[in-house]
Every structure is written in structure tokens, then in C-alpha cells.
Amino acid sequence: MRRLLSTAVAVALASGLSPAALADSVFVGHLVDYTGPTGFVGKTYGPGVKDAIDYVNAHGGIDGTMIELEQVDYAYKVPEAIATYKRWTSRNNMVAMQGWGTADTEALITFVAKDKIPVWSASYSGHLTDPTGKNPNTEKPAPYNFFYGPSYSDGCRAMVQWAADDAKEKGIEKPKFLHTGDNHPYPNAPKQACAEYAEELGFEVLPPVVVPMAPGDFKAQCLSIKDSGANYAFIGNLGGSVVSLLASCGTVGTDVTYMANIWGGDYKTIEASNAQNYIFPSASPFWGAEAPGMELVRKIYEEGSSDKSEKPTHHYIRGICSAFYMVEAMKWAKANGGITGENIKQGMYATADWVPEGLEGVCVPSTWTAEDHRGTTIVSVNRGSAVDGKAQIEQIATVELPRRDDWIGY
Secondary structure (H helix, E strand, C coil): CEEEEEHHHHHHHHCCCCHHHHHCEEEEEEEECCCCCCHHHHHHHHHHHHHHHHHHHHCCCECCEEEEEEEEECCCCHHHHHHHHHHHHHHCCEEEEECCCHHHHHHCHHHHHHHCCCEECCCCCHHHCCCCCCCCCCCCCCCCEECCCCCHHHHHHHHHHHHHHHHHHHCCCCCEEEEEECCCHHHHCCHHHHHHHHHHCCCEECCCEECCCCCCCCHHHHHHHHHHCCCEEEECCCHHHHHHHHHHHHHHCCCCEEEECCCCCCHHHHHHHCCCCEEEEECCCCCCCCCCCHHHHHHHHHHCCCCCCCCCCHHHHHHHHHHHHHHHHHHHHHHCCCCCHHHHHHHHHCCCCECCCCCCCCCCCECCECCECCCCCEEEEEEEEEECCEEEEEEEEEEECCCCHHHCCC
8 A cells, every 4th residue: 555645735836825725725636547457547547637726726626725635546456445544534634535456445335434534436346325324225324435427337338328329239149249358347247237238128147257357368268258159248357457358359369349338438448449439438528529628628737747658548637527426516515514524525426417617518417316316327338449559439329318217226
């Protein structure tokens, strides 16, 4: 575990603020994975959160209140995440947290509810969307958990909805669907929910194929996929594992349309694996897109401390959205009784169809209520291919899923 930095002091001084300004500050913990098995995308998402908060501090903070951010690389280890959380709550007056993985976020559900500390995770597990536990499938009510973007389950549902239309166009009467991924909370999160929806749409759901999270030679798994006769395979992993799977399956020669979760699809993965016709969801424009809010995104990036040697992925932009939803909830809290965890949580419910100021066209309008923490159920569907080593990505559909009561919480 590495404690990377505490930014408020440096940012405040760099911004010309007096040390006295730091007297008015709130503490936010930030868990990241830069060195563990999800570091492939963690190294692009985490800087988005940090750059955004540094930008907010450099431009006046929360109406004068600075955000003291401490970023800790826990390397995707659940015990490290829990230990860090306990240190933050015992030694600091933490009012909110930016979290990371599914296993640690789900392990902390009870802690953050008891301590009344809102968490914006980079896990989009559907298990985090039921604040009251009204769905029988909900294992734990998650009243203090939030995330920006569609849940993993809704992302996968959007993939199979697109696949159903694609199969119809191709004349496939009974398309076959299977799930791939490690036996781990993150890739497992949408498995049951997505399989149920695939069956509803007329797919034959095949037994899942277990693919390790770590990179490797996956020709054996690819042969299993090939022999299954699957038409569509959902990829539950990310990063090096996905690159290995796509490369191995290219060698084996599978005739399958691969569809990823939101972390499994970006230009880096497509280029590294030489992927072709790779389908994946997104919840923001890509870098270089024209949208009103991209001007603020570019400012945050230019003023930020993130690595400038390569262009950001859409994960960086979602990190900015996650931070700005938290910041605007903090502003509401400050104006309505003070920046406490409980008030920040109420700030998330204060507005419907909500986009943080300045990020129009970047963050999808989102609504959270005390009964439903699915911020958005709108999913952009993209197709990416490597052409001469460079990713070419086009948006091919937008799926707006219904807010079905039986889908909340899983």
C-alpha cells in the first residue's frame, strides 16, 4: 500500500491561497489501484478524480472550503482497502470517499452506512444501487454508495439488447450468449442479471467460461468458447487479461462477437490486442470529441498533474464526472447545514436529470433518489477496431433501459 499524496496544501499554496485558508477544509479519501491487477485502467481513472479535485481547489474550492484529498494505492487488495478506510475514519474527519474496486466497495457497504460517509466508487456493481434493500435479490442495502454511469448489469443488458438486434439482422434465429471472466466479484457482478435478460430476449445462455484476471495464454479458454458455438461473448475482465483473451482467440480463430464491460473497452485495449469489431459501452464522449463540456475537461487535464505522454481514455473523463457530482453535492450540503456525510448524501437527491455545471455533453444527465441509486440507465454502444495499429471507434447505438423494480440492487 502506498500513500501517494495529500493535495490540499500543495494546491492551495500553488494557487496563492494563504495557509489560513486550509483551516476551512474537508477531508476526502481516495482509493486507487495503480500497481495491482486493475492498474491498466486505474492509472487513467484515478488521475481524472485527482485532477478534477485539484482544479476545484485551485478555483476556490467548495465556495471557499478546500478539499483535502489523500490518495492511497491499495493495489486492489481488500484488506488494505478496509485498513485504509479505518485509518481515515479514525484519524481524519472524512466526509466522503472516492473508492475503486467491486470487492472492497461491497466489503465496505456496512461500514460506510454506519459511519454515514458517502462513497463514489469506480465499481458500478448493481449490488450498490439499492439504498433500502427493497429488492429480495439485494444482499445489503447500500444507502451511502453512489457511482457515475450505468451499472455493470445495465451495461451488460445494453450489450445483449444490441446483440439481439444484431442477431436479428444477421438472421440468427436462436443466438447463443456466454459470459467470460474470473470468478471474482467484479466480473461476476452482472453475470446472473445479464443472463436473465439474455434469456428474456431469446438467447440460449451457455455455461460461463472462467478467464483469469491476470494476463496469460488463454487459447484453452478460446477453444472452449469456439466449441460452445457462442455467437456473442461478454467479457467481464479488463486490461491485460482482455488483451490476452482477444489475442489468443484471434490465434485460435473464434467466430464470436466480443462485448465488453465499460472497463474492458478503450483505445489502449483495442490497439494492444488488435481487436476487430469489438463492442463495448461508454458513459461519456471520448477524448477529442466535440461537446460543450469538453472545454472544462481539457482545462482540468491541462492544469492537472496526470501523465501527459499519452491521451486520456474515457475512464479519465468518468473520473472527472464522479468527482464533480461529489463536489456539487458538497456545495449543496454547505448551503444546507454544512458539509457532513449526511448532508452530502441529501445533496445527491436535490436535483433530477442533473449534469455538473460546465460538463454539459460530457456527463450523462443523472438522477439519484432515496429509493434508487441507479444514476443513469442510458448506455452508449461502441464498435472499435485496430486499423494500422490505431483504434478506430464509432458509436453505433444508444440503449435506454427501463428502471425496472426487479432490476434494482443486482
